[in-house]
Amino acid sequence: MSTPVDLPRMDRRKAIQWMLSTAATVAARDTGLHAAESTTTAPPLAKGYGPDPSMVKVYQPGDVWPLTLSEPQRRAAHALCDVIIPADASSPSASSVGVPDFIDEWISSPYPAQATDRRIVLEGLKWIDDEASRRFKKVFAELTDEQQTAICDDLCHPAKTKPEHKAAAAFFKRYRDLTAGGYYTTAEGMKAIGYVGNVASATFDGPPLEALKHVGLA
Amino acid sequence: MPVITSNTLKDTYDVIIVGSGAGGGQTAYTLTMEGVKVLMLEAGRSFDPATEVAMFQLPSHAPLRGVSTPDKQYGFHDCSINSGWNIPGEPYTNASPEPEHQFRWWRQRMMGGRTNHWGRISLRNGPYDFKPRTRFGAGFDWPIGYEDVAPYYDKVEMLVGVFGTNEGLENSPDSSPGVLQPAPKLRVGELYAQKHGQKVGAKIVPIHRAVLTKPQDADTLPAKLHPKNAKAQRILAEHMRMRAPCFWATDCHRGCAIRANYDSQTVHLRPALATENLDILPNAMAREVTIDKQGKATGVTFIDKTNGQERHAAGRVVVLAASSQESVRLLLNSKSALFPHGLANSSGKVGKYITDSVSSSVGAHIPAFENMPVHNEDGAGGPHAYVPWTLHDQNRNGELGFPGGYHLEFTTGRQMPSLTVVNGIDRLAGDGGVLYGKRLKEDARRFYGCNLGFGAQGTMLPNDGTYCELDPTLKDQWGIPVLRFHWKWTDFDLNQVRHQQKFITELLQAAGGKVSPKTEADIFKTMKPGGSVIHEVGGAIMGEDRETSVTNQWSQTWDVKNLFLADGAPFASTADKNPTLTIMALAWRMADHLMDELKKGNL
Numbered sequence: 044m045s046t047p048v049d050l051p052r053m054d055r056r057k058a059i060q061w062m063l064s065t066a067a068t069v070a071a072r073d074t075g076l077h078a079a080e081s082t083t084t085a086p087p088l089a090k091g092y093g094p095d096p097s098m099v100k101v102y103q104p105g106d107v108w109p110l111t112l113s114e115p116q117r118r119a120a121h122a123l124c125d126v127i128i129p130a131d132a133s134s135p136s137a138s139s140v141g142v143p144d145f146i147d148e149w150i151s152s153p154y155p156a157q158a159t160d161r162r163i164v165l166e167g168l169k170w171i172d173d174e175a176s177r178r179f180k181k182v183f184a185e186l187t188d189e190q191q192t193a194i195c196d197d198l199c200h201p202a203k204t205k206p207e208h209k210a211a212a213a214f215f216k217r218y219r220d221l222t223a224g225g226y227y228t229t230a231e232g233m234k235a236i237g238y239v240g241n242v243a244s245a246t247f248d249g250p251p252l253e254a255l256k257h258v259g260l261a
Numbered sequence: 262m263p264v265i266t267s268n269t270l271k272d273t274y275d276v277i278i279v280g281s282g283a284g285g286g287q288t289a290y291t292l293t294m295e296g297v298k299v300l301m302l303e304a305g306r307s308f309d310p311a312t313e314v315a316m317f318q319l320p321s322h323a324p325l326r327g328v329s330t331p332d333k334q335y336g337f338h339d340c341s342i343n344s345g346w347n348i349p350g351e352p353y354t355n356a357s358p359e360p361e362h363q364f365r366w367w368r369q370r371m372m373g374g375r376t377n378h379w380g381r382i383s384l385r386n387g388p389y390d391f392k393p394r395t396r397f398g399a400g401f402d403w404p405i406g407y408e409d410v411a412p413y414y415d416k417v418e419m420l421v422g423v424f425g426t427n428e429g430l431e432n433s434p435d436s437s438p439g440v441l442q443p444a445p446k447l448r449v450g451e452l453y454a455q456k457h458g459q460k461v462g463a464k465i466v467p468i469h470r471a472v473l474t475k476p477q478d479a480d481t482l483p484a485k486l487h488p489k490n491a492k493a494q495r496i497l498a499e500h501m502r503m504r505a506p507c508f509w510a511t512d513c514h515r516g517c518a519i520r521a522n523y524d525s526q527t528v529h530l531r532p533a534l535a536t537e538n539l540d541i542l543p544n545a546m547a548r549e550v551t552i553d554k555q556g557k558a559t560g561v562t563f564i565d566k567t568n569g570q571e572r573h574a575a576g577r578v579v580v581l582a583a584s585s586q587e588s589v590r591l592l593l594n595s596k597s598a599l600f601p602h603g604l605a606n607s608s609g610k611v612g613k614y615i616t617d618s619v620s621s622s623v624g625a626h627i628p629a630f631e632n633m634p635v636h637n638e639d640g641a642g643g644p645h646a647y648v649p650w651t652l653h654d655q656n657r658n659g660e661l662g663f664p665g666g667y668h669l670e671f672t673t674g675r676q677m678p679s680l681t682v683v684n685g686i687d688r689l690a691g692d693g694g695v696l697y698g699k700r701l702k703e704d705a706r707r708f709y710g711c712n713l714g715f716g717a718q719g720t721m722l723p724n725d726g727t728y729c730e731l732d733p734t735l736k737d738q739w740g741i742p743v744l745r746f747h748w749k750w751t752d753f754d755l756n757q758v759r760h761q762q763k764f765i766t767e768l769l770q771a772a773g774g775k776v777s778p779k780t781e782a783d784i785f786k787t788m789k790p791g792g793s794v795i796h797e798v799g800g801a802i803m804g805e806d807r808e809t810s811v812t813n814q815w816s817q818t819w820d821v822k823n824l825f826l827a828d829g830a831p832f833a834s835t836a837d838k839n840p841t842l843t844i845m846a847l848a849w850r851m852a853d854h855l856m857d858e859l860k861k862g863n864l
Binding site for chain 1: 319640
């Protein structure tokens with residue numbers, strides 16, 4: 044993946060931070076992996092968790108196989124997650140509950156079902172930064188909410204999508220599905236969608252009266 | 262778990278059981294509680310549901326949000342390890358490349374077998390299910406009737422703990438009074454379907470599942486199950502008191518550390534071990550049943566998977582409970598001068614007449630459920646209700662074009678979200694776009710839990726085109742020849758699936774759902790492939806005579822009198838009921854007969 048040519052100049056301090064964090068991340072993830080290869084869309088060579096993993100352990104992205112995204116890619120991934128699921132008065136944003144890390148874990152998976160998504164997401168994140176630079180002279184993460192929405196609105200109506208945006212629209216749909224799925228499978232996301240189970244209780248009392256009334260059963 | 266290694270095998274045992282699932286567990290329990298010395302061989306590793314199952318973990322605590330992968334084929338937290346449709350080093354083959362002739366074979370290589378992860382649906386076969394030829398002029402009559410098995414259904418239900426109600430339904434038998442645990446209250450979707458399903462004649466009643474909804478009666482049940490056996494009563498009472506009732510959370514497929522639901526280890530193997538009459542040897546992959554010159558079984562040769570060495574265990578009696586097709590494979594691989602075509606196969610019927618449930622499903626969005634007041638619908642970790650088969654008159658009149666029937670199982674409720682929880686949301690929102698932002702969050706909440714779906718599981722009578730044999734060339738990683746499957750659906754099965762699709766569609770429409778019925782051209786795509794329901798049984802069917810069947814009514818092989826089967830292999834057909842409860846009832850009945858014969862000196 045090439046760097047967008049028309050990126051705004053970043054300040055020196057930020058550039059050093061990025062370089063350091065990227066280098067540290069790559070070193071920690073897989074010393075055998077060249078930095079250049081970490082951004083290709085070839086399937087990862089890592090191993091899966093095997094047929095007999097500990098089921099009771101709590102896993103974090105990166106625990107079982109190395110992650111992929113470079114720091115600029117991560118910034119785009121974070122920003123797009125939060126356009127798709129922003130914070131509101133009652134629930135947090137997708138990035139604040141770790142959804143970009145999940146997407147990184149997903150596209151870094153060694154299993155075949157995720158291989159197609161790896162290409163779609165990596166090419167899509169590049170496209171969205173390129174498109175942001177073309178239109179607004181900044182990377183996607185640095186755009187205003189309105190500018191980000193303007194790009195996404197061009198992608199979210201398959202019937203109205205311009206021919207040159209077809210691939211980007213397919214990326215947007217898939218990225219939306221991963222973001223929403225990733226979000227609603229966290230504790231915070233479950234609360235946001237209205238799931239209140241997974242707690243032990245002495246009795247199961249059946250539906251409350253207001254639920255029965257809602258569907259005409261009481 | 263006090264398990265042994267191949268170096269601490271005793272010289273001989275009364276009975277060797279291959280497999281630790283429902284059938285093997287029940288057999289070991291019945292025998293050891295009565296003082297019989299038993300060795301159990303299990304191909305998988307030891308596994309402890311008390312410490313190894315993930316009950317409360319969220320999908321976000323698992324890699325890839327817990328979705329299925331080649332390593333964990335029912336998802337990360339599903340209580341299956343070293344198990345799957347495809348297991349590295351343990352292949353099987355299909356004779357035909359055509360999709361409708363494919364058989365899929367799930368294997369569970371762990372202590373407790375498939376009982377670790379099943380849905381615990383425990384329906385009795387009815388009188389008609391044992392006599393399909395008499396009733397429908399097709400298939401084979403079992404050599405036993407419902408009345409032969411009924412006392413054992415009662416005993417198994419009391420032992421494992423099954424909730425449900427007695428509804429007095431034709432061919433879906435009641436349990437004896439006092440046997441069933443109380444059924445849990447129904448959820449909104451189940452009640453809603455119960456009301457609106459009446460318009461199309463769907464009767465919706467509490468389902469029967471092997472989950473404790475209250476503590477077991479440890480003061481009275483042990484004496485009913487083990488009269489005149491003080492030791493067995495004491496051990497069982499102690500183990501019943503260790504089990505907690507359901508705490509109304511978590512998916513039963515993940516296993517149950519509090520022992521509220523049945524699995525083989527919790528209910529069968531722990532009391533059996535407490536008798537000190539049971540040795541369990543894990544990591545033992547059975548290769549062959551050995552016989553002497555008189556044609557009696559002498560034991561089992563197995564591969565010790567910890568070191569790759571071949572060993573032999575000796576016993577007076579051998580019971581195969583490896584799962585129906587794995588037991589068939591063992592028989593076919595046990596060749597000798599006396600049995601050149603496989604053990605107990607003088608009839609040529611070993612491997613024949615495999616059946617699975619005939620199954621398809623339909624789902625719909627129910628607009629009435631939108632914006633439901635938030636409430637907890639976890640319940641007993643699985644369905645609380647089902648739609649039993651009631652169209653017996655139409656069947657009698659020959660109006661349906663297929664024998665037997667099917668029951669429907671629910672998908673409904675505000676279940677724990679998975680990665681696919683918003684699938685289809687764009688279609689529901691209706692403007693053809695891809696929702697995102699504030700609107701996505703609002704609509705996700707509005708539409709969550711609004712699905713209602715039914716999966717049908719129905720009768721499959723045996724046919725000549727569905728069988729397995731040894732693959733002529735392929736062997737597994739231990740050099741043991743593998744199975745090759747042949748699968749054929751009959752017109753009965755196809756007609757049944759058409760009926761399932763039409764009836765479920767009508768039922769969902771009666772509940773206000775919008776359904777796009779699948780087209781006739783897609784009938785083979787609509788139905789689940791052979792083996793997919795994991796209800797495969799048969800392959801060593803029981804019958805009235807040695808020419809047409811492999812075992813007698815006691816699951817005892819005609820050819821080798823000290824060789825018995827305790828899994829689904831002796832089933833003469835698949836009922837419209839899930840097979841596990843019947844496997845346990847038949848295993849208990851078989852074990853009682855086995856002990857009688859041992860006492861008489863006949864084995």
